[in-house]
Every structure is written in structure tokens, then in C-alpha cells.
Amino acid sequence: MSNLSEIRYNTPNLISNLSPHSYISGCQTLNMNESKNKTRETILKSSIEYATNLATHYGHRLERSVVYTQGVAISGRLRLHDLLPESTNPVADIVEIVAEYANAPLDIFSPSDGTANYAGVCWSDELAAATDDGNYADLIEQVADMFGPNLSAGPLDPDVRVEDFFFAATILGRAYLSSGDSRHIDLLTEFLLAADTLQENGLWWHCKASPFFWGRGNAFAALGFAEALTYMPEDHPSREELLHTHLLHLEGLAKCQDESGMWNQVIDMPETYLEFSATAMIGYSIARGLREGWLDEEWRGVADKAWKGISQRISEQGELEHVCIGTGPLATLDEYVQRPYTDGPDERGGAMALWFAVEMARLETGV
Numbered sequence: 001m002s003n004l005s006e007i008r009y010n011t012p013n014l015i016s017n018l019s020p021h022s023y024i025s026g027c028q029t030l031n032m033n034e035s036k037n038k039t040r041e042t043i044l045k046s047s048i049e050y051a052t053n054l055a056t057h058y059g060h061r062l063e064r065s066v067v068y069t070q071g072v073a074i075s076g077r078l079r080l081h082d083l084l085p086e087s088t089n090p091v092a093d094i095v096e097i098v099a100e101y102a103n104a105p106l107d108i109f110s111p112s113d114g115t116a117n118y119a120g121v122c123w124s125d126e127l128a129a130a131t132d133d134g135n136y137a138d139l140i141e142q143v144a145d146m147f148g149p150n151l152s153a154g155p156l157d158p159d160v161r162v163e164d165f166f167f168a169a170t171i172l173g174r175a176y177l178s179s180g181d182s183r184h185i186d187l188l189t190e191f192l193l194a195a196d197t198l199q200e201n202g203l204w205w206h207c208k209a210s211p212f213f214w215g216r217g218n219a220f221a222a223l224g225f226a227e228a229l230t231y232m233p234e235d236h237p238s239r240e241e242l243l244h245t246h247l248l249h250l251e252g253l254a255k256c257q258d259e260s261g262m263w264n265q266v267i268d269m270p271e272t273y274l275e276f277s278a279t280a281m282i283g284y285s286i287a288r289g290l291r292e293g294w295l296d297e298e299w300r301g302v303a304d305k306a307w308k309g310i311s312q313r314i315s316e317q318g319e320l321e322h323v324c325i326g327t328g329p330l331a332t333l334d335e336y337v338q339r340p341y342t343d344g345p346d347e348r349g350g351a352m353a354l355w356f357a358v359e360m361a362r363l364e365t366g367v
Contacts, residue, residue, distance in 0.1 A: 047307065047364070048357070050314055053314070053318065054314070054350055057318030057350060059076055059351070060097065061097065062101065066109065067116055067120045068170075069348050071119060072354075072355055074098070076351060077094065083361055083362055091131060109146075115155050115164050122174065128178070140174050140175050144172050144174075160195050160197045160205075161206065165192065165223070165224025166220045166227060168187075168224065169188055169224040172185065173227050174231060176188075193238060197211075202252015203252045206329055206336075207329050209329050210330055210331070213268050214267070215266060218282070219263075219282045222282050222285040223284065226284070228242060230288065243294055256270075257305060258270065258309070261307070262275070262306070263275060263282060265337065275341070276349045277346075283306030283309075284355050287303045303360070310353055320342075320344070320353070323349035325340050
């Protein structure tokens with residue numbers, strides 16, 4: 001496995017040159033001729049193993065500029081312990097990690113920070129529940145207010161950048177659940193309903209200025225809608241419309257899933273490299289929908305394939321394969337095709353893989 005600093009521009013054979021000894025024991029390719037129950041048992045075992053492994057490598061820092069990748073990883077550690085109460089409790093460590101920000105919430109962000117940074121406190125409601133400390137609930141409420149007061153005056157990009165689907169949903173949805181203040185869910189709903197860049201093939205453009213089907217961009221969209229549906233009341237008048245849009249998108253994604261279970265750097269271009277973070281995020285979105293009940297059991301095979309794909313690309317040292325580097329809107333399709341990736345430790349991929357692993361384990365255990 002190459003170092004994080006190594007960035008390739010080509011599309012090598014993914015894991016063919018890697019020693020099997022660099023992978024933890026549960027990640028061998030599943031025998032598709034085994035019984036469904038045996039396959040599910042293997043996935044459950046490996047998802048917990050991988051989550052535990054990933055939690056030792058990710059979620060141990062919250063440094064300026066605070067950003068969503070750090071927040072998701074911290075959340076993942078809390079979720080893993082919630083699933084496995086007998087495991088080492090990370091709460092005291094996390095309280096220490098976030099203390100600087102919890103004690104002075106208005107000083108967390110700089111004037112140049114934006115929605116990706118605000119999403120870096122997505123752990124707040126979970127830490128509030130774990131500690132019975134209302135200060136953490138107050139933190140997510142204060143950060144949610146930074147997304148408003150309305151679409152025209154707030155920080156959400158009018159060019160409809162799909163990253164904002166997740167950044168807004170994970171904060172506004174949690175703030176609504178924590179406080180019951182309908183302002184948050186109403187702003188989120190207005191934003192998602194106004195998004196108009198979903199195409200006839202069921203895929204989202206990165207944004208209006210970049211009308212290309214970037215892999216992680218589509219994953220942000222899937223993840224954003226999954227987060228919104230998680231926190232939105234069942235009787236919300238816009239829920240069915242948002243769910244319909246989400247299903248159209250997932251159907252478009254399912255048609256593009258590689259046989260390996262992965263999705264590509266450019267979703268509808270199978271000749272582009274198989275991209276880790278997009279697969280983890282889309283897989284999580286489907287697993288969450290299955291567990292929460294808005295997706296039918298027929299989606300289970302898509303989630304299982306996605307888990308199989310990424311689990312084969314995680315080492316014991318938390319190294320990952322083919323995580324697209326940070327990517328803002330690009331001017332040409334070729335720039336997305338040639339966008340570099342990292343092989344090695346990567347917070348984007350590691351955080352999302354931790355969420356996905358825990359969600360697969362929760363799906364299996366019905367928690």
C-alpha cells in the first residue's frame with residue numbers, strides 16, 4: 001500500500017498487487033455460492049471488525065480548520081461504542097478532544113470557513129446524549145443558525161453544489177431533532193426541494209457550473225438525502241417528495257455500480273478509477289435507508305456489494321485505496337477523470353468507511 005503522499009494519475013489494477021497479509025482476516029472476497037445467511041454472517045463479522053479497526057485510526061482529532069471529515073470520524077467512534085457497549089468507552093477522550101470548541105463555540109470557525117467546516121460538529125448531538133451535557137446540544141443549535149436565516153442570506157451555494165446537501169442535512173437535521181425547532185427542518189427542506197440539477201439518468205451534477213457526474217459529489221447527494229430523511233418527521237408534508245427524489249437518484253446509482261461493488265470517480269464512466277469514498281458514502285446511505293425502513297429489502301444486495309468492495313480496500317493500518325483528493329467545481333470533464341487520488345491513510349475515506357461499517361453492523365443486529 002503506498003504512502004499518503006503518493007498520488008497517481010493512472011488507473012492501476014486495484015488490489016491485484018497487494019499482499020493478502022496486509023488485510024484483516026474478514027475481508028476476503030465472499031463466495032457468492034454460499035448461503036445467504038452465511039454471507040450475511042461474514043459481512044456482520046467483518047463490518048464490526050473493520051469498524052473497530054478504523055476507530056483506532058480515525059476520529060482522534062478536531063483541529064482547525066474544523067471540517068466534516070473530522071466530525072464524521074468522531075461520530076463514528078461514538079456510534080461504535082453505542083453498538084458495542086462492552087468496548088472501550090471513547091467518551092472521555094472525545095470530550096477532551098472537543099473541549100476547546102465546546103467551551104467557546106463562537107470561536108470555532110474563521111470568517112473564511114463555510115458549510116464543510118460547520119458540518120465538522122456533527123458529533124455534538126451524539127456526545128450530548130452520551131454525556132447528558134446540554135452544552136453540546138446548544139453547540140449544534142448555534143452552528144445550525146449559521147446556515148440561515150434563509151437561503152438567500154445564508155452560506156448554501158446558489159449554484160447547487162451537492163456537497164451542501166450533506167453539510168446542511170447533517171447539521172440542520174440534528175439541530176431539529178435536538179431542539180424541536182422547525183426553522184431548521186424547514187430551511188433544509190426548502191434547500192433540497194429547490195435543487196434542480198438531478199438529470200434524467202438519475203444522477204446529480206456537481207453543480208451548475210460543473211455539469212458532470214462526479215463520484216463523491218453524487219455520494220454527497222445520496223448522503224444528504226439520507227440524513228434529511230433520518231431526522232425529518234414521518235408526517236412532514238415534503239417527506240414523500242424528498243423520498244421520491246432520493247429513490248430516483250439511488251436507482252440511477254444502482255445502474256452504475258461496478259461488479260466489484262464500487263462506484264467510479266465519474267459515476268457514468270466505468271473507465272475511470274473505482275473510488276473509495278463515494279462507495280462508502282453511497283453504501284452508508286442505502287444501509288441507513290434499509291435500517292430505517294424507507295428502502296425495501298431489494299436494496300440489500302446493493303449495500304452488500306458496496307460493503308464487499310470497500311472492505312477489500314482497507315488495511316489493518318487504516319490505509320485505503322483510491323480516495324479522490326479534495327475537489328471543488330472543475331471546468332472540464334477531463335479534470336474530473338484525471339483528478340488525483342490517495343492510497344494510504346485518508347480522513348475522507350476513513351471517516352465515511354467507519355460510518356458505513358457501523359451502519360452495516362447495526363442493520364444486521366436490528367439496532
